[in-house]
């Protein structure tokens with residue numbers, strides 16, 4: 594089964610540990626051998642600047658991660674940077690697409706030309722915040738729960754005009770609704786259902802329904818504490834969250850955003866990308882082949898490749 598995955602944190606790992614190699618299977622959850630074994634067709638590589646890096650060095654850190662991606666990932670013959678549907682359609686059998694996404698815009702230092710630079714380097718998806726507030730808006734764990742700032746609204750308008758994808762996964766609820774009002778190509782790359790697991794990183798039913806209504810996409814994430822609280826998460830928990838979205842009418846709006854390499858704990862049995870076939874097998878016991886293909890890649894192709 595072809596797999597499209599909307600979130601992993603490999604660039605951050607490569608930035609923080611010089612000894613890691615993308616081609617050495619066991620080095621990370623997502624490596625080239627693991628992508629091949631798992632059936633990857635398209636993998637997002639998030640550019641997330643770790644919290645300890647000071648404000649003045651954060652844009653430099655993003656550039657350093659892009660260079661890591663160029664040198665270690667895109668240098669591989671079978672991996673191709675994807676900027677458009679055309680790029681994706683040109684992938685040959687056995688080739689894997691890579692999408693660069695920015696996770697948190699504080700690194701832009703309020704300078705739009707920094708985003709233009711990242712666009713020129715291949716970034717095509719943008720999330721405004723990580724978990725906390727920045728000049729553009731409040732993240733999911735910011736208790737203030739304010740909507741977007743004027744700067745944030747301007748940035749969203751720019752992202753919309755440029756037809757980049759706007760990732761709502763880390764935004765707080767007020768910011769989420771602001772973004773929907775402003776329009777554009779929104780999606781949630783790695784979030785689950787708050788009705789089943791109460792954490793501010795998950796989406797309320799009203800948010801899930803709004804994304805379904807816009808025919809957008811929700812990437813089910815494998816972060817154990819976003820699947821189930823108080824005990825280790827299992828593949829059954831992933832199925833519960835997918836079932837819930839389906840019950841709200843969203844079977845054509847489900848995808849995956851594993852968060853591999855951004856997590857310290859894993860869903861039992863789902864420890865790295867090459868374990869995707871295990872998940873697919875379980876899904877095939879509960880859903881039709883058409884539905885499973887939808888979750889794995891077709892929903893993404895239909896909704897976000899335009």
Ligand SMILES: [Zn+2]
Nearest residue numbers: 696763783855
């Ligand atoms: Zn994240």
